[in-house]
Amino acid sequence: MIYNPFPMRVVSKRQEAPGVNTLKLEFVREEDHEFFRQNFKTGMFGLYGIYGEGESTFCVASPETRKEYIECTFRQSGRVTGTLANVDAGDIVTFRGPYGNRFPIEEFEGKNLLFIAGGIALPPTRSVIWSCLDQREKYREVTIVYGARTVADLVYKNELDDWKKRDDVRLVLTVDPGGETPDWQDHVGFVPTILEQAAPSPDNTIAVLCGPPIMIKFTLAALQRLGFSPENVYTTLENRMKCGVGKCGRCNVGSVYICKEGPVFTAAEVQAMPQADL
Amino acid sequence: MAKIGVFVCHCGENIASMVDTGNLVRSLSDHPGVEVCNEYKYFCSDPGQETVKRAIREHNLTGVVVAACSPRMHEQTFRKACAEAGLNPYMLELANIREQCSWVHSNKEQATGKAIEITRSLVEKVKRNNELKPISVPVTRRALVIGGGIAGIQAALDIASAGREVVLVEREPSIGGHMSQLSETFPTLDCSQCILTPRMVEAIQHPNIRVLTYSEVEEVVGYIGNFTVKVRNKARYVDIDKCTGCGDCIQKCPQKKIPSEFECGLGNRSAIYTPFAQAVPNKPVIDRNRCTYFKNGKCKICQKTCQIEHCIDFDMQDTYEEIEVGAIVVATGFQIQDTSVYGEYGYGKYKDVITGLQFERLASASGPTAGKILRPSDGKEPETVVFIQCAGSRDPSKGVKYCSKICCMYTAKHAMLYAHKHHHGNSQIFYMDIRAAGKGYDEFTRRAIEEDGAGYVRGRVSKVFQENGKLIVRGVDTLLGKPVEVAADMVVLATAMVPQPDAKEFAKRIGIGYDEYGFFNEAHLKLRPVETATAGIYLCGACQSPKDIPDTVAQASASAAKVLGLFSREQLEREPVVAAVTESTCAGCWGCVMACPYNAIEKQDIKDRNGKVIKQVASVNPGLCQGCGTCVTFCRSNSIDLAGFTEKQIFAEVMAL
Amino acid sequence: MTRILLKNKLDDCIVTWRNAGYSVLAPVKRNEMGSFSEVQKASDMSLDLILPERTIKDRFFPQTEPMIRYKISKQQIDTETMTPPDTKSVCFGVRPCDAAGLEIDDPLFGWDYKDQYWFKRRNNSVIVTITCTASDDFCMCTSVKLSPESTKGSDVMLRPLSNGNGWQVETITERGKALFDSVSVHLSDEKAETAALAQVPVRFNVEQVMEWLANPTSFESQFWKDIALRCIGCGSCTFLCPTCHCFDIQDEGDTYNGIRRKNWDSCSFANFTMHTSGHNPRNTQSTRWRQRIMHKFNYYRGKFGVNSCSGCGRCTRQCPVDMGITETLQAISNLPR
Amino acid sequence: MGIQEQYRSEAASLLSSGEVKLVIGFGAGSTADRRRPLFARTGEEANRFVLDASCIANLSTYLLTEGLLSDGKKVGIFLKPDGIRSINILIAEAQLKPDQVVILGYAIENGQLTALEGRSVADFNGVNEKIRSLALPPAVQQDIERLEAMSPVERFQFWQDQFSKCIKCYACRQACPMCYCRRCIVDVNQPQWVNTSSHTLGNFEWNIVRAFHLAGRCAACGACDRACPVNIPLRLINARMGREVREAFDYFAGESTDQKPVLASFSKDDPETFIL
C-alpha cells in the first residue's frame, strides 16, 4: 500500500545545534533498501515517522552517491519531530519515500557551482553538495556560502571543517551580527551581504539556494545583482504535506504540487508561481 | 528513547507477601522503554539507594520508577538519590504498591496484577516527565507587621533582633493594642502596662523597626519575597517629628467630654489627644470629627498653645507610601462583641452592667478610677458583683459558636482583683464550664475560688433587671437544679472575642483566607498554624482565633521564626510544580485569572516589533503559583499546563491503565 | 430493445445480487440524514431524495480509513496493513452528479502512485445511476457541462418511467451489463415512456469562469476577499462534496496499540496548511476559499483535464451561511471584463 | 415604517455619519426563504438589508473575525436576543470591547418582528425579561424532556446514532460565537485528548467536550444545530447544559457583560448532593 512506510533502524543520532538533530538510518528490509537505491536522487524528500505519533516531512540530507544510509536533519518542533529527537541507536523509526523531483546534477557538469544555505536549510543543500563533491572531477569551481543566526546554530560543524580544509572548495561562513562568539574567525553579516562581498562570478555557474523565505527573497535579489539569471538558480520549497504523493491536497502553490513537481525548482519557476500562496 | 529504571521494593515482607514481586519485575522488564528492572528487600535503605544510583549511572537512565510505598513517604528520599546520581530529581515517580496495594488486598494474584498496572502507568508517566529546577525567587529581606498589639510588637522585635528590617503598621495613634488596656494579667497577676510598656518602647526605639502608627495597609501586591505594600499614613494634624509630647495642647483643648475609646467609655478625652498616658509614640493626634476647628472653622487653640512652629498643621493630608517587603505578618487582633445583642442583661440600659474590658479599666491603676473598683453609676464600691461568663461565646443563637478561650481566666482574675480590693465583697460567677487549660491556669481558678472566695454558680443567666437600686440577676443553678437570684451592685459580662469588624474586607485586600466569622485561615490548623495559604503571609495573635497573651506571644515568635527562615537566604527555592502558559494559543478569556485561588495569573501584553500591543495573554507568576492546576482544567484550548502533572503525563498515565 | 426494471422486481434483483456476493448500497434516509447504506430490500431505499446529504464518494473514500494497525512491544513493532474487504458492491440509485464525482477523482487517486484503497473499492463496485427527474434551487450540473442524464462515472443508467413503475435500463459499461444480465429474468422488455428529465438551469458560464481563473492577475483580485467575507471556515462544503479528496494521516490509539488512519481534511480549515513554524501560506479564509475554487476550476483541470466539480450543489445547499460554488462562480461570470 | 425600513435607514445613517465602519446584517439569500449575512460599508449598501422572520442566524460570530475590530472602530450588527447574550458573554470573556459594538436589536415572536430598545452594549447589560423568556424554545424543551424520559441505554443509543453521523466538519464550532479559541482542543495533539478521526468514539468525545466547553456559555442561538450538515440536534445538548447551570448555580449565561464564567467561579454553597 502506498502509505506503508519502510521500517528503519536508527544507526546514530547527532545533535547539530540546539534543537536540531541528525539521524542516520539504515533499512531493516533489503527490498526496501533496493527500492531506495534505485529511486533516490539528490533533492528528494521523505516522510519520517514513528508509529503512535505520525509522520513528518523533510529532505534526505545524504547524497545520492551514498545510499547505504539515509541521513536526515530536522528541528524539533512538533509531536513527531519531538519524538524523533529522542530516539537512540537501535530504535525503529519509519521512512516513506523518496518522493519528489531532484536537482539535475548531470546538467551541472562542467559548470561552476555556488551553494548558498541559511540555518537549518543546509541539509537539502548538503545532499547536493556531497553528490557533486563525491564526483568532484565533473564540476569546476565549488563555492559554499553558509550562514546561521549564531555560531551555535551552524549545523554539520565537522563537515564545515572538512570543506574548509579542502582546497577544491571555497567555503564562506557567516553568522548574523550579534551571533558571533569571541573566537569566531569567519564573517559576520547576513548571507545576501556576505554573498555580494564574495562576489562569485555568474559565468557558467549554477547556484543552489536554500533557506528561510526571507533569506531566499533577499539572496535572490543579490544573485540577480551579481548577474545570475533565475533559470540558473535552484532552490527547494517546503510546505506541509501528509501523503507525499500528490493526493492529500495541501502542499500546492498555485497549481504546482510541491510533493510531485518539487521540491526542487529554479528561481524562474518559483517566480512564476503566485507569490501570495508561498 | 526513554531509558527507565524500575525498582521494586519488597519492603521486607510488607509488599513481597502480597505482591509477587518476581512477576512484577518480569512484566516490567518486558515493557518498552524499561532499561533495567530490579527488586530488593528495602530500596529506601542505604544499599538500596546505592543500587538505584548505580543503575542510573551505569544505564544512563532517563527516568526512575520506584515501586514501593506511598510517595508521601519516600518521594524525597529517592529524589535525593536521583540527584546524587546525576539524574534530575523530578524524573522520578513512586508507584504506591504498599499503602494502596499490598496492605489493602488479600488476593495475591489480583494484587500483583494491580501492582503491575500501577507501575506500568507510572513508567509511562515518568517517560514524559520533564527535568525541573526548583524555582528561585529573590527575597526582599524586610518584613511588614500589620497590627501593633502585643502580637505585632513581639513578632517585630523578634525579626528585628535577628537583624532584619521591620515595618510595623498600626492604625490607632499608638501601638499597644488591647493589652495596654488590661489591668493585671493571669495567671501571674503582673501588671499589664508594666510588662508591655518596655516592649513598646523597645519597638519604637529599635534601629531595625520603623513604626507607622495611625496608618493602614491599603493594598498588597506581589508574592512571597516580593510584596509591594501601599500604606496610608492618615493625617494626624500633628507633626510627629516636631512634637515633643509636652501635652500642653491637650490641656488647652476645649473639647474635653469625648468618651475615651481606650477607657471603653468610662473616661473622657479631648479632641486633640493621646489615647493613653503611656502611648507610643507619645504624640497627640487630632480627632477630626470632634475638633471644634474642623467642625466650626474656628478654634485652633491647640495650635496657638503649641510652642513649636508648624507642629500642628490643620492642612495635613493623608499620605501614601509604597513599601517593598518580603514577608508579611498579620497581627490585627480582635474586638469584643457588641453586647447589646443581650438586651436581657441590660447592657447599655444599666450603667452598672459592664463588659470585662471595662472592668479591666476600672481595675487598672492608670484607669479612670485609678484602680478602684467603683460603680460607674454612682462611684460607690459595689458590695456584690456578678460575673456572667459566655456572654456571647458558645451561644449559636445570639453570640458566636466558638469559645473565646480567655473569659474563664479573666473572670477568675476579675473576681480575684475584686476580692483583693474589696476584702468583704461578694463575687458570684455564672459559668457553663471552667476552661482553665494552661500552665498555672487551673491553679489560678482554684485560687480564686478557694482563697479569694469567688462563688461559682453553674448556669446561665436569663435576666438582669433593676429593683430597689440593685441589679437582680436571675438564673438557674443547674447543679442544684434550682432558680437563683442574686442582688448585685455590678454585673460584668464576659463578652466574646470577635474578629475586627473589617477583617473580611481586609483579608480580601491582602489576599488571605478567612473563616465564617472573619478569623484568618491558617494554611493547616495543626501543621502550618502560623502560615496562611498565601505564601509569605503569616498570622499571629487573636486575628487567627481567640487566644490569650502567652499563646499570642508564642505564635508571634513562631511567625517571626517563619519570616526569619524565609529571610535566611537571598533566594527562595520553591517546588517547581507551577503552571505555565502557551502564549501563542492563549485567547485571553481570563478564565484562569478568575479561577486562580492565588491571584497568580496576570495579563501580559504581547507586542509587535513596533511595541504596539497586539494581544493580551495570561501569564503565570511562578512566585505566586502554588500548583493546584485549577487553571489547567479550566483552559479550553489547553494553553496552560502544570509542570509535574502535565497533560501529556496524565494522558500517558491514563492511557496505560 | 430497451429493458425495463420494474419497481416490484427490484427486491428480486437485490436478492440475486446479494446471493452473488454483492452488497447493495442505496440512499437511505435515517436519523434525518440521507447517505448510502447497505440495504436488504427495496423498501429500505429512499430513492425519492433529490440527493442524499452524503455522497457516494464516502463509500470509496470514507471519512476515516484505517490503514495500518501497529503494536509496539519492547522487542519490536508489529504492523498489519488494513485493506478494504473484498466485497463487491452495487451502488444503486446514485445520481449522475455523484457518479461523475467518482470518475473525476479517479485520475487524482491514480496518478503514478495508485491509492489502492480507492481503486480496490472502485474495481469492486458497479455504479447504477438514476437520472434526475427533479431538481432543486441548488442543482447546477448543467453549469459544469454535465446533466441530469450524464453517464460519466456510471456503469448503468436507469431512467424513471413516466408511470412511476420502474426504470428503463441502459447499461454503459461491461461491468454494468454483466450486473444486469445477471438479473435479466427480472427485467421486462416492454416499451414504456420515460419521465421527463429535471430542468436544471445553467447558472453560470463555466468557460468564462475558467478563463478568468486562468488569468494570473485574478489570483490577487480583491474579488476573493469580498466574496469570502462571510465564510466561517467550516468544512461542511468540502466534506459533502462528491469530488473533494483532501485528507490527513493520523495515528490514533493508546500507548502501544493503535491505527494509522486516513481522515478527511478540508482546505477550509485554518490549520490545513499551517507549518510547524507557525507560517501559514493560506492564513485567511479568503485565501482558502480561493484555493478551493482555483483548485476545482483551474488547477485540477490543468492536471487532469477536468474540473473538480460535478454540479451537485451540496456546497450551497448545506452551507450555514448560504455561500457556495454557485454564488462564487456566478459572481465571477458577472465580473466586468 | 416597518422594522426593516427603520433599520435600513438607521444602518445607513450610522454608516454615513461615520459612527460605524461596517454594519453586519442580513441580505437576500440564494432562495426565497434563505437569508445570508450581508456586510454593508456604505449607506447605499445598507439599503440591501433584509429583516424579517427568516433572519434567525446569530451574526455575532463575525465580530470575532480576525482583524475586524483591531482598528478600534465601531461595527453595527443586527442581533436577536440570543445574539445579544452572545455579545455579553464575549465581552465578559474579554473577546470584545463593548464600545465597539452598536446593536440593532430585534426579536421574533410568533413570526412577528419587534425592535428592541437600546443600541449600545450597556443598554443590554443585565438582560431583561423578554430576552430571558426567549431563551429556550418550547420545542427544544420538549425534545430534552423526551430524551430525559428515556433509559440511559436508550439515550446512549440515541446519541450514538446521532454522533455516528458526525463527519467532523466542525461547522458547529465555526458557526458558534463562543468557539473563538485560537487552538481548538481537538487540534491539540500533545496529547491528543480528542480522537480526531470521525469514527463514533471520536465523534462522541468531540461532541461531549464541545458541550462541556459551552456549558454556561451557550446563548442558545442554535447556530450549531442549523450549521450541522448531517442534522445532529446539537442544541439539545447545549440547552440541557444551560438548564443545568441555571438550576444548579442560578446562572443565566450572557446576562451581563461582567458576569464571571460559571466554571471559573464558585459559591461555597453550590449543590453537591451527588457527592458521596
Add this chain to the structure above:
Amino acid sequence: MSEPFEPKIVAFVCTYCTYAGADLAGTSRLKYATNVRIVRLPCTGRISPLFILKALQKGADAVLVSGCHPGDCHFTAGNYHARRRWTVFRALLSFTGIPEERIRFSWISAAEGAKFAELINSITEDTRKLGPFTQYQELQTIIETQSTY
C-alpha cells in the same frame, strides 16, 4: 460457568486528601477490592473531564473522582471549582446516556481511610451489578469496522 465480572475502576484523586486517605486505609490495613487504579493529581482542581473520557475509552466500567471536603482544600478553592465542573459534567454525561452510577464523586479526607475502603468496595459491588460498560466499550470496537466497506 464464566469468570465473575471484575469491573475496572479508575480513580482520580487529589494528593492531599483522598490519596492520603487511601494511604491511611493502607496503614490501617483495611481491606478493599483490587479493582481500583488510582491516578494522583495535586488537587481536584486539576482533574479534567477529559481524564474521565479517556478512562472510559480505556475500558473503565466506573470512574471515581475524589478530593478534599469543602473548606479543606490544600489550595483553598480547588475543590469548589471542581464541584461545579462535576455538576455540569455529570449532567452532560447523564444526558448523553452515560449512567450516573458509573461516574462517582466523593469527598474523602486524609483521615477517612475507612470511608475510602468502604467506598471502593461499594463502587466495585455496584459496578459488578451494573455489568461491564459495553455500550461505551463497543465504540472502541466500532472504530475498526466502521469504514471497512
